[in-house]
Amino acid sequence: MIKIEGLTKEFITDKKKPPLVAVNDLTLEVNEGEVFGFLGPNGAGKTTTVRMLCSLIAPTRGRAVVNNYDVVKHGQKVRACVGILTETPGMYERLSADKNLTIFARLYGVKDVPGQVEKYLRMLGLWERRFDEVGSFSKGMRQKLAIARTLLHEPSVIFLDEPTSGLDPEAAHLVRDFIDDLKKEGKTIFLCTHNLDEADRLCQRIGIFKSRLITVDTPDALRQRMFGRTVVFNLASLAPEWTAMVSELPFVTGVKPVDNKLVVDLKDPEAQNPVIIRRLVEAGAEVRFVGELRHSLEDIYLQTINETKG
C-alpha cells in the first residue's frame, strides 16, 4: 500500500547554513489493511513525512509509492486516493459543517455529494449541527468534522496526523474509538502520534522515528526486545540494604527501589521469584504482594529516544 525508499527531505532555511534534514533516508513499507503507528517527539519530521506521502511537498531524495502511484510523478492521482487529517483542522469558520464538507466532496469529485456528506455527518454525530457555523464548534467537534472530511471520498489510504492531540480526554476517546472502527473495516491507516497508549491500542506495527527511523516492530515485540521481564515486590517497608542484597543475586539484571517497592529485572520470574522472596523474608521483610510489570510503550519509547540522543 505504501512503499517508501530512502525518502529524504531537506529544508533550506538559511542559504549560509547547511540544510535542515527533517526526514533522513526513510525506508518503510506499510501493508494493505494495516494500522501503522508513526511515533516521534515534536519536530521529529512526522508531518513532513505525511506531506511527502500525500504529494503536498516534494522529497529532496528517495521515492515513495502510495496505492501504486508515485508521489512525485502522479501527484494528482495520489491526492485523489488518499485522505489526510491535517495537524490543524483548517475549517472554513464562517461556513456550516455541511457546506465545508460539500466543498471538499466536490473538489474530490465525489459522485453522490449530498449522500456522502450525510453519511459522514451522521457517522460522526454532527448531523443535528450540520447547518451551524463551524466557528461555533468545540475543538472536539471540529476534529470530528475534519475526520469526516478526510473520509468523504472513501480514500484507500488514510493519514492521521496527531488526531487526538489537544482534545479533552472524552473527545480523544471518541476519536480513538472511531479510528478503531476504521481499523475493523480493514482500512490502511498511517497514524502519526506521540500518544503512546493510542499507538499501543490501535497499531499493528509501530515505527519510532526521529528524523531517522530508529526501529519498527509490533508493540509486543518491541517490549520483548527492549526489556527482559520485570517483577515488582511490594513490601510493608523497604530497608536500604535490601536493594544491594537482591542485586547481588547472580540472575538479577537490575534492581530499582521505588517507595516501598523493589522493581527487579529478571529472565525467568517463575523460577527466580521464590528465591528472592525467601531472601527478603529472611532479612525481615514483610512481602505484601508480588506482580509482573508490563512495560508501557512509554518506557520503550523513552528508552529508544534516549539511546539515540546526540
Next chain:
Amino acid sequence: MNRIQTIIDKEWAEVFKNKMVFWTIVLLPLLFTAMPLIFIFVTSGDLIPSETSDMPASFATICGTASAKDCLQIYMINQFLLMFMMMPVIIPITIAAYSVVGEKATRSLEPLLATPITTEELLAGKTLASALPALAVTIVFFGIFVALTPLVGGTPGLMAYMLSPTWLIAILLVGPLMAIASTIFAVIVSSRVNDPRVAEQISAVFIVPVMLLLFGQLAGWLIINVPVMLIFSALMAAANVGLIYLAARIFQREQILTRWK
C-alpha cells in the same frame, strides 16, 4: 472546471460574510454612481453660466458640435468616468485580500491543497471569485448611471457621449483587464502579509494609473479618448501577462503550503 466553480462558490459563500468586504461592494458603487448623478443634476439648471473657459482648450475637440453647456458637462463627466474604472480595482483587491489572509489564518490551505485540485485551478478560482463580482457591480451600476442620467437633467448630447466607444472601452475592456491584474497582484501581496488592510493598501497601487489619467486630463496633458483608452488597455494586458507569469512561478503547491504564513 468543476473545481474552479467549487472554489468560486466557496469564496463567495465565505468572503461575503465579511462585513468589510460586503460594505465595500455595496457602498462604493453607490457612492461612485451617486456623485456624477448629483453633479449632473446640479449643473443641468441655468444656475451655472455656460462657461467653458475653465476647460483645457484641447478638450473642445472632443465636444465637436455639442453646445458649450453640453461640452462642460461632458468634460466634468469624463472625470467621473475614472471612478467607474476604479471600482474594478478596489473591489477585487478587497475580496482577494480578505480571502487569502483569511485562508492563511484558518490554516485551511493545507486540506485544500491536499485535494486533487491543481494550483492553476486554485488561482483561477480565487481570481475569478474576486474579479467577477467587481465587473458585475461595475457594469450594473454603469447601467443604472446611464438610465438615471436623463432623469436628473442630462442632455441627449451627454447621453450620446456616455455611450460612445471611449466609455464602452473603459467599462468593458479596461475594467476586466484591471480587475484581473489587480486581483492577481493582491493575491501575491496577500500571500506575504498577515493583515488584509495592509494587503489592500499595497495592492491599491493599481489605482495610480487611473489617477494619472485623471490628473493628466485635469492638467490638460491628455484627453481621455479612444486612442488613450486603447493604449491603456494594451498596458494593462501587458501587466496581466507579466503577473500571470510571475504567479505561475510563485504558486506552487509546496511554496503555498510552506511559505504563505
